[in-house]
Amino acid sequence: MTAETQYPTGAARWILVLTCVACAVMELIDSTIVNVSLREISGNIGASVTEIGWVSTAYGIGNVIVIPLSGMLANLIGRRLYFTSSVVVFTLTSLLCGLSSNLWVLVLWRLIQGVAGGGLLSTAMSIVLGAFPPEQAKTGFLTFALGIMIGPIFGPVLGGFITDTLSWHWIFFVNVPLGIIGAVLSWKYITDLPDAVRPPKIDWAGIAFIALALGSLQYVLEEGSIHDWFDSAEIRTFFAISICSFIAFVWRELTTDHPAVELRLYKNYNLVLGNLIGMMYGIMANGTLFIFPLLAQVSLGWTATQTGAFLISGGVVGAIGMILGKKLFANANIKTPMIAGLIIVIISLIPMAFTSPDSTRDNFFWPFIVRNLGVALVAPNMIGIAVGTLRGKDLAQATGLSTMTRQLGGAIGVALISIYTTRNSAFVRSNLVGHITTYNTVTQERVDGMTQHFISAGFATDEANKAAHQMLDASVSSQQTLLSYNHGFMTFAFLFALCIPVIMLIKTPKGNNAAADAH
Numbered sequence: 001m002t003a004e005t006q007y008p009t010g011a012a013r014w015i016l017v018l019t020c021v022a023c024a025v026m027e028l029i030d031s032t033i034v035n036v037s038l039r040e041i042s043g044n045i046g047a048s049v050t051e052i053g054w055v056s057t058a059y060g061i062g063n064v065i066v067i068p069l070s071g072m073l074a075n076l077i078g079r080r081l082y083f084t085s086s087v088v089v090f091t092l093t094s095l096l097c098g099l100s101s102n103l104w105v106l107v108l109w110r111l112i113q114g115v116a117g118g119g120l121l122s123t124a125m126s127i128v129l130g131a132f133p134p135e136q137a138k139t140g141f142l143t144f145a146l147g148i149m150i151g152p153i154f155g156p157v158l159g160g161f162i163t164d165t166l167s168w169h170w171i172f173f174v175n176v177p178l179g180i181i182g183a184v185l186s187w188k189y190i191t192d193l194p195d196a197v198r199p200p201k202i203d204w205a206g207i208a209f210i211a212l213a214l215g216s217l218q219y220v221l222e223e224g225s226i227h228d229w230f231d232s233a234e235i236r237t238f239f240a241i242s243i244c245s246f247i248a249f250v251w252r253e254l255t256t257d258h259p260a261v262e263l264r265l266y267k268n269y270n271l272v273l274g275n276l277i278g279m280m281y282g283i284m285a286n287g288t289l290f291i292f293p294l295l296a297q298v299s300l301g302w303t304a305t306q307t308g309a310f311l312i313s314g315g316v317v318g319a320i321g322m323i324l325g326k327k328l329f330a331n332a333n334i335k336t337p338m339i340a341g342l343i344i345v346i347i348s349l350i351p352m353a354f355t356s357p358d359s360t361r362d363n364f365f366w367p368f369i370v371r372n373l374g375v376a377l378v379a380p381n382m383i384g385i386a387v388g389t390l391r392g393k394d395l396a397q398a399t400g401l402s403t404m405t406r407q408l409g410g411a412i413g414v415a416l417i418s419i420y421t422t423r424n425s426a427f428v429r430s431n432l433v434g435h436i437t438t439y440n441t442v443t444q445e446r447v448d449g450m451t452q453h454f455i456s457a458g459f460a461t462d463e464a465n466k467a468a469h470q471m472l473d474a475s476v477s478s479q480q481t482l483l484s485y486n487h488g489f490m491t492f493a494f495l496f497a498l499c500i501p502v503i504m505l506i507k508t509p510k511g512n513n514a515a516a517d518a519h
Contacts, residue, residue, distance in 0.1 A: 062114025091179025282409025
């Protein structure tokens with residue numbers, strides 16, 4: 001670090017940190033808060049089930065496009081102006097989303113809101129981490145990790161509560177007063193980077209290539225399941241555009257003197273490993289959080305509110321676990337808490353892979369508590385590995401790259417588990433149905449018993465027999481779905497184990513275990 005580097009102190013530092021974390025949490029909540037209200041929105045504005053998905057897809061596309069560009073944009077117009085402008089645009093588009101009465105107008109505002117939100121997320125991270133000197137880096141990592149862990153958990157519950165008690169419009173209106181306060185505090189307390197250099201030339205080609213690459217990929221990941229993935233010409237086209245644009249982007253950024261995204265930062269060994277771990281973690285963490293609500297609501301009959309409330313308890317425990325983990329592993333090698341956290345997560349997933357139709361809330365309570373304690377040991381250290389040795393403009397660029405890989409990992413995780421459960425469900429059904437034949441004594445006794453039940457209820461013999469077979473089919477369908485989710489949890493337990501060898505490759509400086517080495 002240069003001698004003239006100044007760090008905020010006292011109340012000014014914590015106002016700055018809390019403002020940035022609050023804005024990042026507001027962005028994260030908005031990425032999930034809408035999902036539980038899509039049915040009400042579609043009914044109110046007259047959109048089909050397929051069309052209403054664009055409300056979420058547009059936000060995701062805008063979000064992921066701008067995240068890797070945020071470092072360049074912050075240098076271009078100044079970090080304070082860029083962050084404050086992002087807050088203002090996010091707040092204004094939230095208001096306009098709430099006032100929308102037409103689907104495609106709402107989608108347009110959600111796209112712009114996603115662009116502003118992407119700038120908030122990665123820039124907030126670099127500001128928080130840069131507010132602490134290297135010897136206090138763990139405090140910055142922990143503070144930001146607490147926010148990104150809690151935000152997505154509260155989103156669905158908050159969205160359901162607001163929609164049920166007020167209307168869907170208010171899931172957007174609540175951002176307005178928070179955004180106004182955030183904009184005022186951002187302008188007052190955020191400062192520009194002393195080593196930031198305004199690029200003499202804007203890399204328009206690089207911006208266009210990364211926008212096409214990430215926008216197309218995000219569309220494939222979000223819409224693929226609806227269009228049956230690569231059986232659809234539309235999905236194949238967007239995937240091809242994404243791959244070609246990504247190749248062109250990498251070539252452009254490595255050959256131009258003023259790149260939009262500084263890919264040369266990947267010479268930093270731990271940044272590469274940190275981003276790889278972040279992507280793997282995003283795939284698995286988001287994947288497990290995606291299938292649990294489906295398991296609870298589809299197979300176990302929980303309501304959306306019950307599911308969301310259940311997730312909150314685990315999130316609060318995870319936040320406490322982060323604070324305790326910092327104290328317990330204060331002098332440990334950074335690999336130690338991460339490996340311990342992964343082992344804890346793996347242990348917690350195994351009992352969830354043996355769910356039965358009779359499982360209750362109690363069967364999931366302790367596994368989820370244990371899971372979030374494990375996550376609490378992984379998340380802040382994962383951020384520390386990726387960007388812990390960087391400061392100034394390099395930190396701004398690196399946090400954008402780190403956030404992008406984590407976001408993409410989450411989207412990939414949801415897409416992969418969606419494909420896996422669909423394919424695995426067919427495999428499970430074929431195995432279950434193979435045991436249901438007229439020659440199977442247990443099956444015949446079950447059908448006969450249900451048939452007699454319907455006959456006693458007043459059904460004709462043929463109708464009773466038909467109803468009994470329909471009930472048997474429904475039972476098989478319920479069990480195949482449940483088993484598919486069980487297999488999903490076990491698969492993720494195995495995949496989490498694959499992260500451990502990657503963590504072992506991390507380099508740490510001799511005599512200083514708090515941060516990762518950049519060599």
